Amino acid sequence: MVPRPSPDERLSSWLGRLARLYSMPAEALLAHCGLGRFSVRELEWRLGVGEGSVLAGRTGMTVEGLRRLTFDEITPQARLMIAAASRYVCPRCPAGLHRKATAFPWNFWCDEHGVRFGGRAGTGLDARLPQTQLTRLDPSARSGALRLADWAQGKEEGAPAVPALLDLLTTRHRRSSPPSLAEQPILSLAARRANHDFLTQPIARQALLVVVPEYDRVAPVLAKPVRPGLFSLAQGSLLQNYALAVGVGRLCADPVGCATSVLLASDREGEERLREALRAWSPALRRRVYARLRRLRAPETSPQRASQRLG
Numbered sequence: 001m002v003p004r005p006s007p008d009e010r011l012s013s014w015l016g017r018l019a020r021l022y023s024m025p026a027e028a029l030l031a032h033c034g035l036g037r038f039s040v041r042e043l044e045w046r047l048g049v050g051e052g053s054v055l056a057g058r059t060g061m062t063v064e065g066l067r068r069l070t071f072d073e074i075t076p077q078a079r080l081m082i083a084a085a086s087r088y089v090c091p092r093c094p095a096g097l098h099r100k101a102t103a104f105p106w107n108f109w110c111d112e113h114g115v116r117f118g119g120r121a122g123t124g125l126d127a128r129l130p131q132t133q134l135t136r137l138d139p140s141a142r143s144g145a146l147r148l149a150d151w152a153q154g155k156e157e158g159a160p161a162v163p164a165l166l167d168l169l170t171t172r173h174r175r176s177s178p179p180s181l182a183e184q185p186i187l188s189l190a191a192r193r194a195n196h197d198f199l200t201q202p203i204a205r206q207a208l209l210v211v212v213p214e215y216d217r218v219a220p221v222l223a224k225p226v227r228p229g230l231f232s233l234a235q236g237s238l239l240q241n242y243a244l245a246v247g248v249g250r251l252c253a254d255p256v257g258c259a260t261s262v263l264l265a266s267d268r269e270g271e272e273r274l275r276e277a278l279r280a281w282s283p284a285l286r287r288r289v290y291a292r293l294r295r296l297r298a299p300e301t302s303p304q305r306a307s308q309r310l311g
């Protein structure tokens, strides 16, 4: 008896359900099939022809059908994005069923049920972002997610490349600083003394906060910083990953405008770090960024600015 895989179900989920039917761990099931030297994770990542036909023979599936359950289409560079278990939870999907989509940090909706995922702890994005704001941010999150999914499958053709975009978003554009008054809860003098460590703790300030100011306003201050580069998404929370997807979407739509606003908001050391991150962009795009930066920084009295104002 073999259960049929659900749409988009991942191999570990399906093997887990099959093994539970026979009251054994998934690894024991593999050993029973003569595949004891492989872990479920390994097979789920890349199912070799030999292992595929052994498993197909024992379960009555086709090798092609089994391969659809794996992450075969994901490039090695993006493998760190595949979580061992579902990152987010669909309120309508059956418990114990894990779909491939929920392994990736940039999928925020269940394709089967058309609803928004919640975090594993039970809180959704709407706990921080009001529905009207989410509706405004969703198109950027979706276009960012498309771009990230294409990159993970090696389909990317656009520039700058996804790793370069994430490097820029996670660059510290200003020096770390303690929570600002706006970021602090209202505290009595006694409470301020008791929370001295929190109130004086330096918080990393990354370009993401400039590209997605909506995130800056709502993220809990201690959980605002994300990890550098690709790790930001691989290890981010639901809110962090949503903000990163919005950031990628905005950077793809207007790379010059976004990069310029971050540079304008940076301090001297931050600008050096940003310029370093921008070296991964094409020279043509970089030239446009620095040309716009010069124009915006030019003194108000320059003839160019004056004519712009008049025009």
Ligand SMILES: [Zn+2]
Pocket (backbone or CB within 6 Å): 090, 091, 092, 093, 110, 111, 112, 113, 114
């Ligand atoms: Zn669902």
